Amino acid sequence: MWQIWLLPVLVVGITIALSVPLGIYMASVLDERWRAPALRRWFERRVDTGPQDWKQYAVALLLWNVLTFIVGFLILQFQAFLPLNPDGKGLLSPTTVFNTLCSFLSNTNLQHYSGEVHLTYFSQLFLICWKQFHSPAIGLAALVAIVRGLRGDAHLGNFYVDLWRATFYIILPAALVVGVLLLAGGMPMTLEGNAQVTTLETGALGTDDAGQAKPQEIARGPVAAIVAIKQLGTNGGGYFGPNSTHPYENPNGWTNLLEAVCIILFPMAAVVMFGRMLNNFRHAAVIFGVMLLFMVALLGWGVYWDTLQPNPGLAAQPERRFEVADSTAPGGKIALTLPAVAALPVDQSLGNLEGKELRFGTSAGPTWAALTTCTSNGSVNCMHDSLNPLAGLTPLVGMWLNCNFGGVGVGLINFLIYLVIAVFLAGLMVGRTPEYLGKKVEAREMKLAMLAFLIHPLMVLAPTGLFTATDWGAKSTNNPAAHGFAEVLYEFSSASANNGSGFEGLADTYGFNDNPSPAPFAPHWDIACGLVMIFSRFVPIIAPLAIAGSLAAKNRVPFTTGTLRTDTLTFGFVLFGTIVLLGALTFLPAAVGGPLAAPQGPPPLGGE
Amino acid sequence: MMAHLRANLWLLVMTLLICSVAYPAALLGIGQTVFRDSANGSLIAGPDGKPIGSRLIAQPFTGDEYFQPRPSYVSYNAAATGGSNWGASNYLLRDRVARQLGPIVKYKDGRPVAQDIEAWFQKDQFQGQPGIVAQWAQAHSGLAAAWVKADPLHADYVASWIKQNPSASESKLEELAVPFFISYSKAHPGTFPVAVEQKAEKLVQSIKKGIEIQSIFFDMWRQDHPQADLQAVPADMVMASGCGLDPHITLDSALYQLDRVATSRAAQSGRPAAEVRTEIEALLREKAAAPLGGLAGVKLVNVLEVNLALAPRDGAARSSAE
DSSP states (O other): HHHHHHHHHHHHHHHHHHHHHHHHHHHHHHEEEEEOOOHHHHHHHOOOOOOHHHHHHHHHHHHHHHHHHHHHHHHHTTTTGGGGOOTTOOOOOOOHHHHHHHHTTOOOOOOOHHHHHHHHHHHHIIIIIIIHHHHHHHHHHHHHHHHHHHHOOOOOHHHHHHHHHHHIIIIIHHHHHHHHHHHHOOOOOOOOOOOOOOOTTTTOOBBBSSSSSOOEEEOOOOOHHHHHHHHHHHHOOOOTGHHHGGGTTSSHHEEEEEEEEHHHHHHHHHHHHOOOHOOOOHHHHHHHHHHHHHHHHHHHHHHHHHSSSSSSTTTOOOOEEEEEEESGGGGGGEEEEEBBBBSEEEEEOOOTTTTOSTTTTTTTTHHHHHHHHSSOOOOOOSGGSSSSSTTHHHHHHHHOOSSOOTTTTTTHHHHHHHHHHHHHHHHHHTTSSSSEEEEOHHHHHHHHHHHHHOOOOOHHHHHHHHHSSHHHHHHOSSOHHHHHHHHHHHHHHHHHTTTOOOOSOOOOOBBBBSSOOOTHHHHHHHHHHHHHHHHHHHHHHHHHHHHHHHHHHHHOOOOOOTTTOOHHHHHHHHHHHHHHIIIIIHHHHHHTTTTTTTTTSSTTOOOO | OOHHHHHHHHHHHHHHHIIIIIIIHHHHHHHHHHHHHHHHEEEEOOOSSEEEETTSSSOOOSTTTSOOOOOOOTTTTTSSSOOOOOOTTTTHHHHHHHHHHHTBBBTTSOOOOOOOOOHHHHHTTTTEOOOOOOHHHHHOHHHHHHHHOOOOOHHHHHHHHHHTTOOOOOOGGGGGHHHHHHHHHHHHOEEOOOOOTTTTEEEEEESSSHHHHHHHHHHHHHHHHHHOOBOOOGGTTSOOOOSSSOEEHHHHHHHHHHHHHHHHHHHTTTOOOHHHHHHHHHHHHOOOBOOOGSSHHHHEEEHHHHHHHHHHHHHHHHHHHH
């Protein structure tokens, strides 16, 4: 029993301890106030285009993204003709390529392909690994620029220099350390093709046409390099299809602990960095506390409903009676009775084991599910689709809020939007012009904040509605009724939160261009999710940049007794309330139709 | 503009060189020198030096003399992995578990349930109504349709039934699965149609007992016998892992399989079953370990390692018996 709670406590505790020194280091690197060595200055001069205001910064950011999109396209589209392809993988379908590029450009890493099946080693290293390094660095650069604006710097810095420093001085060293530790933990790192092994029991996999026992073909590759950066950069784009459930991508309990720490390390450190850059650790502590509260609550909810409860599909059910509205029936209602169901004789003392691995520890699945969706990581170590119905709310709510630590850099940016809204609401309540960090928050900032806030629910709910109403979604689900709806909802929540995990039963893979039987609506999913990812990535980066630019230009208001303090417990409560009201309630109706209905309601919403 | 172009190109070249070449090359170098064995996939060499499996990857075992791994949604295909992704409200999950349970479940007193399922099936009464097979098809039309697709002979069988019943004239065979089973249940009460191989010929037979009856109809039998006092099977024996390649089972699951393995190995080697059982149990307990050095989770055993450790003992026992 105590082991169940020890694992999450270890993960969160270790990460908090590491995040403080790391955050201070990050601030010192990105916010350079000391004289760097000559060699380093020489390199940085190659990319330095001079001080930028918010518009120039945003243009530089977009330029770099356009360029990497084009280079990424060339790599992925022509992988069949490029080197490092020992297993002879072919051309991908155009929509799979489009989706994958949008996905890795936006730090989402939603995968409508299966790594070990569809990608060559060249694509894995030169597209997946490459993008996973600089897409979190872009988030970090944007955050640093916004902080510079908030504290009133004359300019927001230079995007290229920030990108350079974040990639090479922060993310790269961390990835090297983690990569070596993962190798020590037993992870493969090879350029050899698939291994062919004879099985111990001859013919256990059947025989081929010639009567010979079939070998087991084991996919492998440069796994450790990709997993290290995948975990650290809130990327989540796994080497193998089932991500960190795969024994090569997560060989044992120790690597699982390390990988789980890596999920939240940079997002936590970013908050410390924020405090350091503003020289206001109390304000950062309030933010950190609110984020931690949400994360712990979601984690506890997930572990309680998934590890401490049996899978209800196998357990006993009492007789249930429902009344369903039906205009044709007398009285407008029909009574339904679901008979009692006897339990199957399964010892479920370890909780719901469908889609779980044993070697990580009992509560590892839901713990990871909470961490990976509070941040925008999106890697998984259990199949979220098979989580117990109510436990499935943990990843969904994590992605809907998408600001409790969140993606590297962008998570805190999302949180700052809530913060500006909270300041505004609190200002209205006490009848004063709202201020944040000594700058007046006025109509222009609020319009931009609402734009950044509203894009997320819009990008989740509108396409969910469209796909649910048409065959595109209805014929793509792997599970019946309410849970099927939850699969559609999850996919767009994940795309819009730039998360990348999935209720993976959804049929959304086209794969190779010559695939004779792709998922029927795979192109629809590829294009819709691709567009959602792009909009939900760049609008919430550029709008806050504009807010920062506009705040930077304002005069500082003197601090008086009437000023709303943002470094107190009271303000923490206001923040908490704002996030619950705005973030969670926006999605409540969708939640009721999906994960909340799945275990409760009568058919057609609930049961089989 | 030129400055932007230069900065972009410089970043492009450097990120590709460092992140996609130097970084993986460094890890590749460390992996292939310091952690050579695991960096190539933790493969285990067999007696002839060729690899017989990976310590980290589950492979199937079907024989009674082997411990068996967790079920795999991808049939242990390590080149295209995945889980079922079935939620609790999906009957396919419950059906898969029930099918695995039927042939192995025992009462608390140790008697197997399988024969009772067959006897109940032959009486052809479910919840007081006649026609088990018809009720099964009506409750789970998806499973009935899956039966039609499972074997070409099944499809032929339904096609010949349609010829005799021209009133059924819908286009797809699967859509006719339910009316077919209703009609079948009336004509052949207490039986179920299954494609069987007989004297190098395959044909559909109406069977009254066997593993199909025990597995397909276990859940219905259970609903008719909610009070039956059954031994609970460790969950990991019937629930599939996320990737389909989980190399471990719980110690509980191994101990549950111990009797079967010991009996089978004792029969092969001609040694007393109790002695073999004690020996194997000692091996299991020696090899069992919990994740994170016991800080998280329950004791597990690696299926391939245990089965490998059993193999030489078996050989040694055989040669000493000769």
